[in-house]
Amino acid sequence: MSALLDLLLGIVTGIGGFVEVGSISTSAQAGAEFGFQLLWAVAVAAAMLALLTEMSGRLAVMSKRTIAAAVRERFGIHFQAVPLCAELVLDLLLLTAELGGAAIAVKLLTGIGFQWWVLPTGLLLWTTLWFSRFSIVEYGIGLLGLVTLSFVLAAWRLGPDTGDVARGFIPSLPSHDGVRYAFLAISIVGATVSPYLLNFYSSGTIEEDVTPDERWVNTATAYGGDVFGSVVSMGVLVTAAMVMQPLQIKIDSYEQAALMFVPAFGRWAVGLFAASLAIGCVGAALEISLNMGYMLSQIFGWSWSANKPRVENARFSCAFSFVLIAASALAVLGFDPLRLTMISVALTVVVMPLMVLPFLVLMNDTQFVKDQRNTVVGNAVLAALTVLGALMALVVIPLEILGG
Amino acid sequence: MSSSTRAILSAWLAGVTSGTYTATALEKTLALIEENRTALANNAALLVDPRGARLADAADHLSRLVALLIADVRAANAEAARNHLAALPLDRERR
Numbered sequence: 001m002s003a004l005l006d007l008l009l010g011i012v013t014g015i016g017g018f019v020e021v022g023s024i025s026t027s028a029q030a031g032a033e034f035g036f037q038l039l040w041a042v043a044v045a046a047a048m049l050a051l052l053t054e055m056s057g058r059l060a061v062m063s064k065r066t067i068a069a070a071v072r073e074r075f076g077i078h079f080q081a082v083p084l085c086a087e088l089v090l091d092l093l094l095l096t097a098e099l100g101g102a103a104i105a106v107k108l109l110t111g112i113g114f115q116w117w118v119l120p121t122g123l124l125l126w127t128t129l130w131f132s133r134f135s136i137v138e139y140g141i142g143l144l145g146l147v148t149l150s151f152v153l154a155a156w157r158l159g160p161d162t163g164d165v166a167r168g169f170i171p172s173l174p175s176h177d178g179v180r181y182a183f184l185a186i187s188i189v190g191a192t193v194s195p196y197l198l199n200f201y202s203s204g205t206i207e208e209d210v211t212p213d214e215r216w217v218n219t220a221t222a223y224g225g226d227v228f229g230s231v232v233s234m235g236v237l238v239t240a241a242m243v244m245q246p247l248q249i250k251i252d253s254y255e256q257a258a259l260m261f262v263p264a265f266g267r268w269a270v271g272l273f274a275a276s277l278a279i280g281c282v283g284a285a286l287e288i289s290l291n292m293g294y295m296l297s298q299i300f301g302w303s304w305s306a307n308k309p310r311v312e313n314a315r316f317s318c319a320f321s322f323v324l325i326a327a328s329a330l331a332v333l334g335f336d337p338l339r340l341t342m343i344s345v346a347l348t349v350v351v352m353p354l355m356v357l358p359f360l361v362l363m364n365d366t367q368f369v370k371d372q373r374n375t376v377v378g379n380a381v382l383a384a385l386t387v388l389g390a391l392m393a394l395v396v397i398p399l400e401i402l403g404g
Numbered sequence: 405m406s407s408s409t410r411a412i413l414s415a416w417l418a419g420v421t422s423g424t425y426t427a428t429a430l431e432k433t434l435a436l437i438e439e440n441r442t443a444l445a446n447n448a449a450l451l452v453d454p455r456g457a458r459l460a461d462a463a464d465h466l467s468r469l470v471a472l473l474i475a476d477v478r479a480a481n482a483e484a485a486r487n488h489l490a491a492l493p494l495d496r497e498r499r
Contacts, residue, residue: 111424249408252436255429256408262415269415270425 019148020284021101022094022191023233024277025251025341028260030184031240032251033177036160036168039234041185043169045192046230050223051381052356055363055374056198057218060205063368067199069298070368071358077299083358084299086351087195091292093344094194095327098285099125100337104254105278108270115332122328125285129320134207134306137290141283148276151235154264158242165238183346186392190345192233195355200291203298207307215372239264253338289327293320352389356382405437406493409470413489417482427477434470437463462493 030038056067063070072080103117110117128137174181201222210218243260244251251257254277261269290306297304297316304316331337360382363374374382409430416426441463450456469488476485 107428108425111428247407247411249411252408253429253432255425255432256412258425258429259408259411259415262411262420266420270421 019145019151019229019232019236019276019280021097021277021281021337021341022194022345023188024101024236024257024280025338026184026187026191026345027233027236028240028244028257029251030188031237031242032244032249032260033184034174034181035241035245036165036238037172037174038181038185038188039165039168039237040171041188042192042230042233042237045189046226046233048189048381048385049193049197050226051378052193052198052359052385053201053226054219054222055359055378055382056202057205057210057222058215058372059362059369060202061210061212061215061218062370062372064206065368066202066206066294066298067359067362068295070362072299074362074365074368075358079358080299083351083354084295086354087199087295088292090344090347090351091196091288092323092327092330093340093347094196095285095288095292095323096330096335097337097340097344098281098288099327099331100335100340101254101281102278102285103331104337105274105281108255108258108274108277114337115334118328118331121282121285122324122331125282125289126321126324128286129289129306129324130310130317132306134204137286137306138204141279141286144279145283147272147279148232149235150261150265150272150276151232151239153235154261155235155238155242157264158239160238160242182395186349186395187342187345189392190348190352191341192230193352194348195351196288196291198355198359199295199298200287203291203294203304207305212372253336285327289320289324292323293317349389350393353386353393356386356389360386405433405440406466409433409466409473410489410492413473413477413485416477417485417489423477423480427474430470430474430477434467434474437467437470441467466493 027042030041059070060066065073068080068084071083099118099121100114102121103114106112106117106121107114132140205218239260240251240257243263249256249259258270258273261273265272293316294304296302296319297313300315302315302319303313305313310317360374360379362368363382364379366373412421412426412429412433415421416423441460444450444456444460444463447456451460469491472488473485476482476488
C-alpha cells in the first residue's frame with residue numbers, strides 16, 4: 001500500500017521536476033512560432049528523460065550511490081572536475097533563471113519590478129529548504145505544481161483539431177525559418193533533459209531508502225512521472241499554437257506569454273498563468289539548490305541528507321545556502337530570465353555528452369549495478385544520446401547565434 | 405511587437421485583464437522595441453537602405469504609441485487607448 005502511494009505521488013509530482021521555466025519558455029516559443037510542428041521534440045525529450053531517470057534510480061537502488069558519488073568513485077576526481085564545473089555553472093544559470101521567473105510571476109500581479117521580488121523569493125526558498133524534509137520538498141511542491149495542469153485544461157478548452165495535433169508528433173521540415181526551428185527543437189531537449197534532474201532523482205532514491213525489491217516503483221515513477229509532466233509541456237505548446245500563432249505574436253517575454261491563457265480562462269488568465277509560472281519555478285529552484293548541495297557534498301565526501309537535522313550536515317547546508325545566495329545576487333542584477341533560460345538550455349545540450357558518457361560506463365559496471373546492467377536497447381539509447389548530444393553540441397552554438 | 409501590443413490592449417479594453425498587468429506588459433513591450441531601435445540605430449548600412457530606414461521609422465512610431473498607451477492605461481482612459489490602438493502600424497497596413 002505504501003509503495004502504491006509512493007508510486008501515485010511520484011507520478012503526480014513528476015510535474016514538479018518537469019514543468020519549469022525552461023520547458024514553459026521553449027514550448028511556448030515553439031508553439032507560437034511553429035504551431036504544433038514541434039510536438040515531436042517534446043515527446044522525444046520526454047522519452048530520453050524517462051530512460052535516463054529510470055537508469056539513475058536503478059543505479060542508486062543497486063549501488064546505494066548517487067550518480068555524482070559513483071562517477072567520483074569510478075573515474076576519480078580529476079575526471080569529474082570537468083563535468084562537475086560544467087554542471088555547477090549550468091545549475092547556477094538555471095537557478096538564476098528560475099528565481100527570475102518566479103519573481104516575474106509576482107510582477108505580473110503587482111506591477112512592481114521583478115528584481116524587488118528576487119530576494120523575498122530566495123528567502124522563501126532557503127526557509128523551505130532549511131526547515132523541510134526531503135518528502136516535503138518533493139511531494140509538497142509537486143502537488144502544488146498540479147496548478148500547471150491549467151496549460152492542459154487551456155489546450156483542451158481551445159479545442160485543437162486532433163488530426164493537426166497528431167501530425168505534430170511526426171517530425172517534419174518547417175515552411176519557414178529552418179534555423180530557428182532547429183534551435184527550438186534542440187532547446188526543448190536541453191530544457192527537458194536537465195542534468196540536475198538525474199542526480200536529484202538518484203539522491204532522492206537514497207533519501208527514501210528504496211530497496212531492490214521496490215525497484216519497480218522507481219521504474220514506474222520514472223516513466224509515469226515523465227509522461228505526466230510531458231503532457232503539461234505539450235499543453236503549453238498547443239495553447240501557444242492555438243492563441244499566439246494566429247496573432248503572429250512571437251514570445252519574447254513572460255509578460256506576453258501570459259496572454260495565451262486569455263481565450264481559455266478570461267479574467268482568471270493572468271492569475272493562473274502567474275501561479276503556474278511561480279510554482280513551476282519555485283519547485284525547480286528548490287530541486288536545483290538541493291541538488292547543488294547534494295553534488296558538492298557527494299563529491300567532496302561530506303555528510304548529506306535533507307532528512308537529517310541541518311547541524312549534522314553543516315557543509316551540505318552551507319552549500320545549498322551559498323548557491324541560493326549566489327543565484328539571488330545574479331538575479332537581482334536584472335538579467336532577463338527568458339534569455340538566461342534560453343542560453344542555459346542551449347548550454348545543457350553542449351555539456352550533455354560529458355554527463356551521459358560516464359553514465360553509460362556505470363550502467364554496465366557490475367560493481368555498481370550488479371545483475372541489473374543495461375540491456376542492449378538501453379545501451380544503444382545511451383550511446384545514441386551521447387553521439388546525438390555531441391552532434392547537437394557542435395551545432396547549438398552557431399544556432400544560438402543565428403536563430404536564438 | 406505591434407500584434408503583441410494590440411493583443412495586450414484588446415484584453416484590457418474587453419475588461420479581461422487588469423490595468424496593472426496591462427501596464428506591466430506594455431512596459432516590457434516598450435523595452436523590447438527600444439532594444440530593436442538601438443540595434444537599428446547602430447547599423448548605419450541598414451539605415452541607408454530604404455527598407456531599413458522604413459523599419460526604423462516604424463519602430464519610432466510604435467515606440468511613441470506604446471508610451472502613449474501606457475499613459476492611457478495608467479489613467480484608465482479607455483477611449484484614448486482605443487484611439488491610439490487604431491493608429492498602430494499594422495492597422496494602417498491592413499487598411
